[in-house]
Amino acid sequence: MIDFIIIPSAYQKKEEEETNLLTFGTNQPDISLFLFSVKVTSLTVLHLSRTGSHLVKRDVSCSGHWTVYGSRCLLFVPRAMTWAKAEKNCLALGGNLASVHNWKEYQDIQSLIISQTQRPQKAWIGGSDAQQENIWLWSDGSQFLYTNWCRGEPNNRGVQNCLQINHTAMKCWDNLQCRYHLPSVCAKPR
Structure with missing residues (x-):
């Protein structure tokens, strides 16, 4: 039964x-x-x-290890990989690297990471300006309107085209070279 x-x-x-x-x-x-x-x-x-x-x-509206946050399913992927491999991994799981459209969504991502790691963990999300410098896009195609950049960021020091979160104690955003290996956060609609 x-x-x-x-x-x-x-x-x-x-x-x-x-x-x-x-x-x-x-x-x-x-x-x-x-x-x-x-x-x-x-x-x-x-x-x-x-x-x-x-x-x-x-x-069970979000299957497997995905967690419901609002209208989305989020998944923290602890395995460190490059930004491109992290996006490919999210696509294989039915989503994209997470986009952030407001403070609440960013807090949801923070809550997910802390529930998995017990601390604010640096991680990839879906922002990139690889197509055109200083024009940031989300990998899921949604509009890039909300930001939480650290002071002085994005600075593009050494061709930094990908977005990492939890850069400092302020838990803000930093642009980083995409070749670095970090955990990631995937998102998909519920």
Whole structure:
């Protein structure tokens, strides 16, 4: 027997409200007869597993080791690699190196890294000015409007075309030569 809660987004309850747990047998529920009249635009499926006397709730809208933050799934990749290899790795996992569009998204990335490493770890995200100097682009194609550069950055000292985060105690951004090996943060839509 597997326990699931299926919640269409339009009907999601507030965290403190009671949600009914539905218990289904194998290959159940069978709703194939009703699919012709259902249009699902967004769905959250929560997988519940019993560990001792505790009930563990896990959001499975981001698969594997990805973690839900807002409308995105984020993944911290601790294996150090070049910026290009990190982007290729994220693409193979269905995402891109993370883009950052506001302070909240940057805080989400910080929270993810700290949850994995217990400290602010330098890491690649998806910013690069390799195509044209001083024109920063996100590898996912989104607009590069929000920045958190360290003082005096980007400085392009020694052809630095890739964006690393957590450069100083200020946890700000630095441009760095893309050939350096760093951990990375991938992102994909939920």
